[in-house]
Amino acid sequence: MGRSLFRFVDRLELCITYLFCFSLNLIFDYVKTLSLDSxxxxxxxxxxxxxxxxxxxxxxxxxxxxxxxxxxxxxxxxYCRILVGDILFNITIRYTLECLTILGLVYxxxxxxxxxxxxxxxxxxxxxxxxxxxxxxxxxxxxxxxxF
Amino acid sequence: MKNFKFFxxxxxxxxxxxxxxxxxxxxxxxxTIFTAARSILSTxxxxxEIKYMDQEGTYIANLDPDSNIDIDxxxxxxxxxxxxxxNNNLKYAFYTDGFIVSLPNNDDMEISLxxxxxxxxxxxxxxxxxxxxxxxxxxxxxxxEIPILIGKGLSKTYPVGSTIKIEDPVLEQSINLKVHGxxxxxxxxxxxxxxxxxxxxxxxxxxxxNEDFIKHANIxxxxxxxxxxxxxxxxxxxxxxxxxxxxxxxxxxFNFFSQKENYEYFNEYYLHSLKIISIITxxxxxxxxxxxxxxxxxxxxxxxxxxxxNLLVGLSYSKLRKIFYSxxxxxxxxxxxxxxxxxxxxxxxxxxRKDATFVTYGVFGxxxxxxxxxxxxxxxxxxxxxxxxxxxxxxxxxxxISLGVLQ
Numbered sequence: 001m002g003r004s005l006f007r008f009v010d011r012l013e014l015c016i017t018y019l020f021c022f023s024l025n026l027i028f029d030y031v032k033t034l035s036l037d038s039x040x041x042x043x044x045x046x047x048x049x050x051x052x053x054x055x056x057x058x059x060x061x062x063x064x065x066x067x068x069x070x071x072x073x074x075x076x077x078x079y080c081r082i083l084v085g086d087i088l089f090n091i092t093i094r095y096t097l098e099c100l101t102i103l104g105l106v107y108x109x110x111x112x113x114x115x116x117x118x119x120x121x122x123x124x125x126x127x128x129x130x131x132x133x134x135x136x137x138x139x140x141x142x143x144x145x146x147x148f
Numbered sequence: 149m150k151n152f153k154f155f156x157x158x159x160x161x162x163x164x165x166x167x168x169x170x171x172x173x174x175x176x177x178x179x180t181i182f183t184a185a186r187s188i189l190s191t192x193x194x195x196x197e198i199k200y201m202d203q204e205g206t207y208i209a210n211l212d213p214d215s216n217i218d219i220d221x222x223x224x225x226x227x228x229x230x231x232x233x234x235n236n237n238l239k240y241a242f243y244t245d246g247f248i249v250s251l252p253n254n255d256d257m258e259i260s261l262x263x264x265x266x267x268x269x270x271x272x273x274x275x276x277x278x279x280x281x282x283x284x285x286x287x288x289x290x291x292x293e294i295p296i297l298i299g300k301g302l303s304k305t306y307p308v309g310s311t312i313k314i315e316d317p318v319l320e321q322s323i324n325l326k327v328h329g330x331x332x333x334x335x336x337x338x339x340x341x342x343x344x345x346x347x348x349x350x351x352x353x354x355x356x357x358n359e360d361f362i363k364h365a366n367i368x369x370x371x372x373x374x375x376x377x378x379x380x381x382x383x384x385x386x387x388x389x390x391x392x393x394x395x396x397x398x399x400x401x402f403n404f405f406s407q408k409e410n411y412e413y414f415n416e417y418y419l420h421s422l423k424i425i426s427i428i429t430x431x432x433x434x435x436x437x438x439x440x441x442x443x444x445x446x447x448x449x450x451x452x453x454x455x456x457x458n459l460l461v462g463l464s465y466s467k468l469r470k471i472f473y474s475x476x477x478x479x480x481x482x483x484x485x486x487x488x489x490x491x492x493x494x495x496x497x498x499x500x501r502k503d504a505t506f507v508t509y510g511v512f513g514x515x516x517x518x519x520x521x522x523x524x525x526x527x528x529x530x531x532x533x534x535x536x537x538x539x540x541x542x543x544x545x546x547x548x549i550s551l552g553v554l555q
Contacts, residue, residue, distance in 0.1 A: 044425050069446045069449060072163075
């Protein structure tokens with residue numbers, strides 16, 4: 001942890017972005033279970049629910065923004081760590097593991113909420129896959145900052 | 149302009165991910181507002197349209213939800229007995245639509261025949277772009293021409309004065325129609341029970357019906373006409389008697405709601421729904437605006453050095469503010485174009501699908517409510533743009549120039 005690229009604020013920010021994307025999916029699932037009498041309300045909500053996957057995918061872009069700005073801000077730190085003897089491979093692994101841990105914890109929290117609300121557990125699995133892909137892509141970018 | 153070009157190409161576009169994120173967030177905000185504004189306006193238009201019911205002594209028939217339609221259970225001449233009772237004792241507005249007929253036209257659309265009686269015609273006051281009002285006192289015999297109104301989409305193929313011969317689906321015989329008038333373009337009718345949903349009359353034919361016509365029509369027209377029949381200038385006791393007669397002869401239970409009951413129902417049902425839509429939209433907008441500000445501040449974090457270097461070499465804060473406004477202006481403009489094209493595509497899709505009840509005329513098929521919703525989006529964009537730019541500048545001003553350059 002001591003050698004992590006993450007500070008408390010970064011961890012919090014990543015948690016919030018993951019939570020936001022999962023919660024959005026959860027809200028969609030919840031809206032689908034509502035039996036509304038009002039046609040207007042139903043039509044309005046359907047215009048969003050019909051595009052649930054697309055909207056979720058668009059919002060996952062905030063996670064891309066997080067990874068992008070995180071690495072950009074840390075480029076000096078990565079370079080300095082390598083200067084003082086750290087290895088790029090270890091930095092990348094630590095970064096990947098930390099992102100995956102935060103994702104895992106947030107997903108666990110969502111599983112608990114899904115079980116509590118009796119929702120389908122697999123409905124947000126595709127988001128986990130997408131986030132893992134984002135993590136792997138951003139981890140592959142760590143090497144870019146080996147040379148300052 | 150030089151500064152602006154430099155900022156766009158050398159600063160903003162160098163971190164394209166941030167610009168794309170902003171574009172996506174603004175798109176979602178714009179689309180949410182567009183959908184909400186259009187829903188609210190469409191409902192409001194429907195609400196205005198049914199205001200004619202807001203009169204003392206008006207009752208609207210409504211089939212009881214527990215009543216199932218079983219045509220076999222309807223006694224012989226049952227519907228005619230009900231109409232005889234209506235003709236002798238009450239004043240009623242009759243309207244039914246959706247009877248499809250094959251009628252050649254330039255756009256190759258399916259034509260819907262709509263039937264209405266004189267009372268309904270008076271209540272709605274259809275606006276005509278050409279021609280004269282309908283005459284309901286015609287005789288129904290083989291050679292006589294029935295005066296009709298047509299939608300704007302049919303006016304080129306069938307100008308005022310032309311005659312049309314059709315196989316009428318409710319009379320089940322050939323009749324001759326004479327075009328008396330053309331409705332204004334995009335004339336519409338809102339559904340009683342879904343005020344935000346509209347049927348457009350651009351490819352419709354309006355047939356006036358009188359007692360004789362209803363008498364000779366098949367049970368489909370007679371029964372459909374009773375489903376939403378509006379009883380005018382009457383009392384609760386009289387409509388209860390009518391309900392009894394309908395129950396005896398049709399085996400169906402009809403409820404009749406007064407103007408006051410309808411008004412309360414509409415107020416409770418629609419205002420409540422509109423309030424919820426507004427609240428949901430507001431919450432979504434707050435979230436998206438929050439995310440946009442977060443994304444803008446992230447941009448500041450990453451581009452602070454570039455901004456402060458430019459400030460150091462003589463760029464003033466007011467010029468920087470102008471550059472930011474121009475940059476976000478371009479992003480909003482791109483989003484407005486996308487929303488515009490999505491709407492135009494969905495309107496044009498009705499023409500491609502030959503969906504006659506939804507096709508509309510307008511610039512790229514867009515009608516008044518679409519333009520209104522785009523205007524709301526435009527106003528929102530100005531507000532959110534101001535919030536973001538001022539926040540960015542506040543953040544930049546907080547950092548001393550020397551410290552920013554060192555970053």
